[in-house]
Amino acid sequence: MGTVTELKYESPETAQAVVALLSGVGPMARIFAGGTDLLVQMHEELIEPTLLIDIKGIPETREIDVTADEIRIGAAVTGAELGEHQELKSRWPGIVEAVELIGSYQVQGRATIGGNLCNASPAADSVPALIAAAAKVIIAGPNGTREVPAEEFSVGPGRTCLAAGEFVTSIVLPKQNQRSGDAYLRFIPRTEMDIAVVGAGACVSLNDDGTCASARLALGAVAPTAKRVAAATDILQGNRLDDGVLAALAKAANDACAPIDDKRGTIEFRTKVAGVLACRAVKIAWQRAENR
Amino acid sequence: MPKHQITTTINGDEVDFGCHAGQTLLDVLRTELGMTGTKNGCGSGDCGACTVIVDGRPVNACLVLGVELQGAEIETIEGMAKGRTLHPLQQKFLDHAALQCGICTPGILNMAKALLEKNPDPTETEVRYGLAGNLCRCTGYDKIVRAVLDAAADMRANG
Amino acid sequence: MANENSTTNYKWVGKRTRRPDGVDKVTGRARYGDDMTVPGMLYGKILRSPHAHAKILSIDTSKANALKGVKAVLTSAEIPDHPLSQPPYAPIINDMHDISRNVMARDKVLYDGHAVAAVAATSERIARQALKLIDVEYEVLPHVLDPLEAAGRAAPILHEDQFTYSADGLSDKPSNLFRSITGQRGDLDQGFAEADIIVEREFTSEPVHQGYIEPLACIATASEDNCVELWTTTQGHFVIRALCAKLLNMDLAKVRVTASEIGGGFGGKNTVYGEPVAIRLSQMTGRPVRMVMTRTEVFRASGPTVGSRTRIKIGARKDGTITAADAETWYQAGAFKGAPVGRAAETFFSSYTIKNARAVVHDVCVNRPKVAAYRAPGAPMAAYAAEGAINELASRLAMDPVDIRIKNAVREGDESLMGTKYGQIGLLDVLEKVKSHDHYSAPLGNNQGRGFALGYWMHGGGLSSVSAHLLDDGTVTVATGNPDIGGSRSSMRVMAAEELGVDIELIKPIVADTGSMGYSHLTAGSRTTFATGMAVIFAVREIIEKLRALAAKKWRLTIDQVTWEAGQAVASSSSRGGIQSLSLKELAAMATKMGGAIAGHSEINAGGAGAAFSAQLVDVEIDPETGFVTPLRYTVVQDVGRAISPDYVEGQMQGGAVQGIGWALNEAYIYDDQARLQNTGFLDYRMPVASDVPMIDTVLVEVPNPNHPYGVRGVGEPCLVSAPAAVANAVENAIGQTMSSLPLSPPKILKRIDEAQAAGG
Numbered sequence A: 001m002g003t004v005t006e007l008k009y010e011s012p013e014t015a016q017a018v019v020a021l022l023s024g025v026g027p028m029a030r031i032f033a034g035g036t037d038l039l040v041q042m043h044e045e046l047i048e049p050t051l052l053i054d055i056k057g058i059p060e061t062r063e064i065d066v067t068a069d070e071i072r073i074g075a076a077v078t079g080a081e082l083g084e085h086q087e088l089k090s091r092w093p094g095i096v097e098a099v100e101l102i103g104s105y106q107v108q109g110r111a112t113i114g115g116n117l118c119n120a121s122p123a124a125d126s127v128p129a130l131i132a133a134a135a136k137v138i139i140a141g142p143n144g145t146r147e148v149p150a151e152e153f154s155v156g157p158g159r160t161c162l163a164a165g166e167f168v169t170s171i172v173l174p175k176q177n178q179r180s181g182d183a184y185l186r187f188i189p190r191t192e193m194d195i196a197v198v199g200a201g202a203c204v205s206l207n208d209d210g211t212c213a214s215a216r217l218a219l220g221a222v223a224p225t226a227k228r229v230a231a232a233t234d235i236l237q238g239n240r241l242d243d244g245v246l247a248a249l250a251k252a253a254n255d256a257c258a259p260i261d262d263k264r265g266t267i268e269f270r271t272k273v274a275g276v277l278a279c280r281a282v283k284i285a286w287q288r289a290e291n292r
Numbered sequence B: 001m002p003k004h005q006i007t008t009t010i011n012g013d014e015v016d017f018g019c020h021a022g023q024t025l026l027d028v029l030r031t032e033l034g035m036t037g038t039k040n041g042c043g044s045g046d047c048g049a050c051t052v053i054v055d056g057r058p059v060n061a062c063l064v065l066g067v068e069l070q071g072a073e074i075e076t077i078e079g080m081a082k083g084r085t086l087h088p089l090q091q092k093f094l095d096h097a098a099l100q101c102g103i104c105t106p107g108i109l110n111m112a113k114a115l116l117e118k119n120p121d122p123t124e125t126e127v128r129y130g131l132a133g134n135l136c137r138c139t140g141y142d143k144i145v146r147a148v149l150d151a152a153a154d155m156r157a158n159g
Numbered sequence C: 001m002a003n004e005n006s007t008t009n010y011k012w013v014g015k016r017t018r019r020p021d022g023v024d025k026v027t028g029r030a031r032y033g034d035d036m037t038v039p040g041m042l043y044g045k046i047l048r049s050p051h052a053h054a055k056i057l058s059i060d061t062s063k064a065n066a067l068k069g070v071k072a073v074l075t076s077a078e079i080p081d082h083p084l085s086q087p088p089y090a091p092i093i094n095d096m097h098d099i100s101r102n103v104m105a106r107d108k109v110l111y112d113g114h115a116v117a118a119v120a121a122t123s124e125r126i127a128r129q130a131l132k133l134i135d136v137e138y139e140v141l142p143h144v145l146d147p148l149e150a151a152g153r154a155a156p157i158l159h160e161d162q163f164t165y166s167a168d169g170l171s172d173k174p175s176n177l178f179r180s181i182t183g184q185r186g187d188l189d190q191g192f193a194e195a196d197i198i199v200e201r202e203f204t205s206e207p208v209h210q211g212y213i214e215p216l217a218c219i220a221t222a223s224e225d226n227c228v229e230l231w232t233t234t235q236g237h238f239v240i241r242a243l244c245a246k247l248l249n250m251d252l253a254k255v256r257v258t259a260s261e262i263g264g265g266f267g268g269k270n271t272v273y274g275e276p277v278a279i280r281l282s283q284m285t286g287r288p289v290r291m292v293m294t295r296t297e298v299f300r301a302s303g304p305t306v307g308s309r310t311r312i313k314i315g316a317r318k319d320g321t322i323t324a325a326d327a328e329t330w331y332q333a334g335a336f337k338g339a340p341v342g343r344a345a346e347t348f349f350s351s352y353t354i355k356n357a358r359a360v361v362h363d364v365c366v367n368r369p370k371v372a373a374y375r376a377p378g379a380p381m382a383a384y385a386a387e388g389a390i391n392e393l394a395s396r397l398a399m400d401p402v403d404i405r406i407k408n409a410v411r412e413g414d415e416s417l418m419g420t421k422y423g424q425i426g427l428l429d430v431l432e433k434v435k436s437h438d439h440y441s442a443p444l445g446n447n448q449g450r451g452f453a454l455g456y457w458m459h460g461g462g463l464s465s466v467s468a469h470l471l472d473d474g475t476v477t478v479a480t481g482n483p484d485i486g487g488s489r490s491s492m493r494v495m496a497a498e499e500l501g502v503d504i505e506l507i508k509p510i511v512a513d514t515g516s517m518g519y520s521h522l523t524a525g526s527r528t529t530f531a532t533g534m535a536v537i538f539a540v541r542e543i544i545e546k547l548r549a550l551a552a553k554k555w556r557l558t559i560d561q562v563t564w565e566a567g568q569a570v571a572s573s574s575s576r577g578g579i580q581s582l583s584l585k586e587l588a589a590m591a592t593k594m595g596g597a598i599a600g601h602s603e604i605n606a607g608g609a610g611a612a613f614s615a616q617l618v619d620v621e622i623d624p625e626t627g628f629v630t631p632l633r634y635t636v637v638q639d640v641g642r643a644i645s646p647d648y649v650e651g652q653m654q655g656g657a658v659q660g661i662g663w664a665l666n667e668a669y670i671y672d673d674q675a676r677l678q679n680t681g682f683l684d685y686r687m688p689v690a691s692d693v694p695m696i697d698t699v700l701v702e703v704p705n706p707n708h709p710y711g712v713r714g715v716g717e718p719c720l721v722s723a724p725a726a727v728a729n730a731v732e733n734a735i736g737q738t739m740s741s742l743p744l745s746p747p748k749i750l751k752r753i754d755e756a757q758a759a760g761g
């Protein structure tokens, strides 16, 4: 007679213990943060892990650490907690907005920024904002700690650069220029409770004369992974936000798209709206930089 | 395989329960504890019918595991009325006919309660966005939004 | 007696009272389908087909059977087969041959999600695991999803034993087209010849789901002496009893069905899905079996409504008089025949007096779940096309959209296209109210548009039973056989209190099980307040008769010397001095000593429910760069006959409008190229959330239905009929372009805007 296989649950208190558990069990072990992706996938029987490793008991994954230079966000910090952090909100409003777009208030109380990144959905809302911010992902593993730029973290739908035994402990936002601002916008057909059809994150720094010192633009849901639009940086740098620049920006965003037709949108629609949102996000980021 | 033994506080009472690792809070409440006031509309975080309050935050009980809840404080619909006195939100839902079939009601009441704790004087738009994670297919939301706004006014007036 | 003809001075009718089941629902005490447990219960689960169309070559259940905790595994071999129904067919078909195959696929699976096997196990986890151990060998067949394509010659055939039925008999080759219904009058050629302007358009709509929040759930307990107790969430437990007993060859009396509180239905809980399977599993194991569908199963395997492909042509004179109208539409029935074709034919043009008109509706099988009713089944898609064409007619004639309708509106004495004669109707009143409403002339901003549409529904009556009991403390129980979805107990209580002339708190309304009541048809088609309400009135009147007799006996008078006034038996003044009155409470206390308990009951087949019309005005704003639609303002003006409980009448209208917004803008079944359903959850099946919609203003027009003592018409259906058409019209108005396929999702809208721009528009 067969029997049902049992799922196990562990909640270690150190990163080392997590690495040890991951290394011992292999791919059937899953990091469990807010569970808002994981439990849905288990409910739908898309995955059947044998071990859940809850990382919320590890202090460093739960803290937001602000220094003059950087901000380090623990991987298991929730959307609600990010939204309540005034300092973070005023320095990186775009990132906070992106995370706060995830799900409902109920989901916000659980969903983590690390989970959003590690689930590696091309439509994940925080990721274009993190890429635009030039965030770094801090990874713990059997060989110690390493850093990866946010834009290199996901390598395909549902796939990350994490090697066996590795997990994300935190995300680091870099030091900002004096006059800089960020923004994130997404398109969904409803006002809430939907997955991005297109997402656009922008980060802009201005020179004293009001021209663009540097800028980064990233798009979500228009390619197998969220991706940076490198051309946007060249288009903006040294310029002001006039119609010609915006048209070029929209074109660069259109060109960067390699989307699919699916239940959420068509190739044509995604490509067009990517340009629209790119311009709107850059405008907001620009304005925020000006107001600094 | 033995179950995990968890001790929590539910609606102010200490409650012990046993659960398997994969069992959600929703399943624990409904199956292990017979507290069926928390509803299951989807099991995947989309409908909000299972909304309960854990350690002061509204969550989807279908997206929380029982094993995580050692020491947690949980509030469910069964604890909303104090004794035989209905909560102002419950009263206003009755006064405004803010329910038809009622399956969404426990979740909406919990979410509205959490919302008003954070924002005692919300606008219509804030109530609508605050309740966006709670689907109601019957009412078109109109009377629900009115009931929440009216309850908020009452609660402000009565401290 | 309550005054039948007076339209004023009601004590309870039309008042806003708290509903009797409210407290249980705000405290979590109310028990819905999934809230029941029975000791020793097993968990049932269903294995579903991953293919849209395939032959089942073999099913091997041995590994599942061997799993510890599995008590039974079932396939279609355990479900009795029934012969196919033969012509002539009834207007609505409950073919046991089809139902048997829908609850468990027999030789073929016909849609993604079709049930192929089921297990009962000691836990849900074990049951889920067991499903994975069942080996089904399929031979995948070509599929068809589109009704026009399915009706064509080259389409894969779903049922080799289905032939097209027409007046000439059956077709010689099997076909996915089951039958076509035609409503017709006058001479179309002549009508179009008289027209100064002709609008010809095509419209399509996709299947949408009822979207009730409570998934289907039941518990069956079968006993060794062939009795069954069934607890289920349903809109009609008497219908469930009939279907289960017939399907499983059981005696009706031995199947006792109790309706749980129901978490929404909208037509989707009118038939059986898991119930017969749970009963069979319980019979096989000797234990109670609980069967609860997941949300995914609800979307994949329970009925959405039809999708449609419609061609329509309408001609009018310059003054707006419609001279001819012709519509032909293909309705997807899903895997089994039974699209609501008659209702569709009735809906197309029945708000208008068009001399020459025709509506042809085809009932076509495709590889999708079998459709179920959804609020005004068949009507919203027809209204979408007809109202869309009339709006275009109005705009091309530069006529006001309400004026063109007033010009052509049906009046008392007119007939619908399917031959229904209208009694007293409120259509003109509704249209006048729209014109005078401030919404109608409010200014619009940039990128904003206003839409208008009219909806019609001919309500149902039918069988209802009620049993009312006066208890010896003067309180009254009123038991009906109709599940309460949206506040019907409240209305029953109001009508009983009004008749008796007593406080509503003395009345306790109850939904009784099938063992305690005469047959009561579904809570559907907006029939309950009308038909069951009428039975309540009759049952209570019987109590009043008995109380008058009792008082007469006490006073030694004849019954006609005693009247019933404001909750009291009163001796008519001429008959005897001195005696004044006996209250309900006093009479109740006397009754048991003077002849026995007092009850009244009524078993009726109500007719004359009448037609109702709902007009809707909606403003939207479009983001021209993304196609995003924001509904800004919404007004529903509807003839409700008489609003017994205005709160719940408004609630129906508001709920209907918001369902219509979802239908018009975003809701749709989305399939991949293998015909597998892609959006099986609420995240991608996009029903409106609270922040998507504005407040919904309601205007209740009360033109009483003369066939009901208080003038009740149904209210739940007409408000959905016009909603998708109104929203679609608003979108067209905002972008200044026509659009013809629901849902009007942002990609479609943006494409239309871009096309128009490219064309220099």
Ligand SMILES: Cc1cc2nc3c(=O)[nH]c(=O)nc-3n(C[C@H](O)[C@H](O)[C@H](O)COP(=O)(O)OP(=O)(O)OC[C@H]3O[C@@H](n4cnc5c(N)ncnc54)[C@H](O)[C@@H]3O)c2cc1C
Binding pocket: A030, A031, A032, A033, A034, A035, A036, A037, A038, A039, A040, A055, A075, A076, A101, A102, A103, A104, A107, A110, A111, A112, A113, A114, A115, A116, A117, A118, A119, A123, A124, A125, A126, A166, A167, A168, A169, A193, A194, A195, A196, B044, B045, B046, C683
């Ligand atoms: C109703 C609903 C609405 C949603 N709406 C949105 C939305 O609008 N936008 C959006 O982007 N997402 C949305 N989501 C998805 C989800 O909520 C987010 O992706 C969320 O951020 C995931 O975080 P989590 O902590 O819940 O992740 P979990 O479910 O705990 O984990 C997700 C995945 O990442 C892995 N993981 C988690 N943390 C780590 C780590 N530190 N190191 C390595 N691996 C890790 C897990 O093993 C798992 O595979 C929605 C989900 C629901 C249920």
Ligand code: FES
Binding pocket: B039, B040, B041, B042, B043, B044, B045, B046, B047, B048, B049, B050, B051, B060, B061, B062, B063
């Ligand atoms: S049941 Fe938890 S959100 Fe629907």
Ligand code: FES
Binding pocket: B098, B099, B100, B101, B102, B103, B104, B105, B135, B136, B137, B138, B139, C213, C263, C264
């Ligand atoms: S009242 Fe039925 S879902 Fe809200």
